[in-house]
Amino acid sequence: MNPEVIKVMSIAFIMGVGTIAPALAIGWMGSKGVDAMGRNPEAAPKIQTAMILSIAFAEAIAIYALVVSLVLKFVE
Amino acid sequence: MIVLFMTEISIKAEELFHIGAFSVTNSLVLAVITLLTLLIVAVVLHKKIALVPGKLQSVFELLIEQLLGVMDSVFGNRHASEKYFPLIATVFLFIMISNWFGLLPIVGALGLHTVHDGHEVFVPLLRAPAADLNFTIALAIISVFAVQFFGILAIGFFKHFSKYFTLKNPIFTFVGLLEFVAEFVKIISFSFRLFGNVFAGEVLLIIIGFLVPYGVPLPFLFLEVFVGFIQAFIFAMLTMVFVAMAVNEESAH
Numbered sequence: 001m002n003p004e005v006i007k008v009m010s011i012a013f014i015m016g017v018g019t020i021a022p023a024l025a026i027g028w029m030g031s032k033g034v035d036a037m038g039r040n041p042e043a044a045p046k047i048q049t050a051m052i053l054s055i056a057f058a059e060a061i062a063i064y065a066l067v068v069s070l071v072l073k074f075v076e
Numbered sequence: 077m078i079v080l081f082m083t084e085i086s087i088k089a090e091e092l093f094h095i096g097a098f099s100v101t102n103s104l105v106l107a108v109i110t111l112l113t114l115l116i117v118a119v120v121l122h123k124k125i126a127l128v129p130g131k132l133q134s135v136f137e138l139l140i141e142q143l144l145g146v147m148d149s150v151f152g153n154r155h156a157s158e159k160y161f162p163l164i165a166t167v168f169l170f171i172m173i174s175n176w177f178g179l180l181p182i183v184g185a186l187g188l189h190t191v192h193d194g195h196e197v198f199v200p201l202l203r204a205p206a207a208d209l210n211f212t213i214a215l216a217i218i219s220v221f222a223v224q225f226f227g228i229l230a231i232g233f234f235k236h237f238s239k240y241f242t243l244k245n246p247i248f249t250f251v252g253l254l255e256f257v258a259e260f261v262k263i264i265s266f267s268f269r270l271f272g273n274v275f276a277g278e279v280l281l282i283i284i285g286f287l288v289p290y291g292v293p294l295p296f297l298f299l300e301v302f303v304g305f306i307q308a309f310i311f312a313m314l315t316m317v318f319v320a321m322a323v324n325e326e327s328a329h
Contacts, residue, residue: 045149046149049146049149049150049313052310052313053310053313053314053317056269056310056313056314059269060265060268060269063268063269063272063273063276064268064272066272066276067268067271067272070087070272070275070276070279071087074085074086074087075087
């Protein structure tokens with residue numbers, strides 16, 4: 001296998017595998033957040049703030065994978 | 077035979093000219109334009125400030141109320157919110173307006189054909205500022221250092237650093253060192269989150285615009301408007317949460 005082929009395949013592979021865990025994490029956090037808001041509607045603003053913050057952290061992991069694949073694609 | 081040509085996507089912001097050894101990139105130009113816009117709006121509002129607000133003043137009053145409300149829920153009291161409001165609001169407004177300016181049709185499209193390293197490239201005159209890693213790293217460094225600075229100002233130099241370097245308990249020593257390293261990792265995390273979101277949005281818009289130029293880019297543009305707002309909000313909120321943690325007297329968990 002020559003390096004060009006491996007490079008192109010790894011660009012797609014990184015994105016495919018690297019976004020599985022963040023997607024699961026975000027879905028899980030969203031569901032727990034909505035559960036909590038349903039149980040205690042008064043605390044909704046606090047829960048919402050904490051939920052958005054945690055989702056941002058989880059999404060950052062997916063963004064790291066994206067940046068690696070972008071660098072592989074666009075930098076010689 | 078149909079030949080299709082897509083504009084070049086470069087991860088580095090293209091340099092337009094130098095001032096001495098400092099290279100001025102196209103994203104720096106748009107960042108300065110954003111800065112001038114915000115300055116002009118601020119000066120105009122200041123001159124026309126009225127007890128009964130007009131439309132522009134109402135928008136900004138709404139923004140200030142909402143932001144102070146969110147900060148209240150983290151800091152606990154209005155006094156602390158107002159103390160740290162300038163940093164948080166500046167970071168939020170600057171990033172949001174610069175992201176939105178990066179979506180204007182002229183950005184990325186208006187440019188020059190120059191010869192670079194022997195072959196001809198198209199250099200756009202304007203580029204979304206956050207799509208340049210220098211911009212995001214600079215903002216991240218400012219945020220992280222401001223958090224440290226506010227921590228020292230609020231609880232004193234030794235108390236602040238005793239959160240990281242403590243000899244009370246071997247576990248706390250280790251955790252403190254990890255937290256110290258984590259501060260540097262925060263710089264990378266902040267900058268790559270913003271850069272990744274905005275640059276990926278730009279690439280997405282270029283590719284969709286290349287594939288189907290009419291109609292289809294519309295939902296993606298809406299997505300980018302939303303992402304621009306959310307990323308600015310997240311950057312500001314994370315800075316605020318870190319300031320709140322640094323200013324708090326609590327020691328290691």
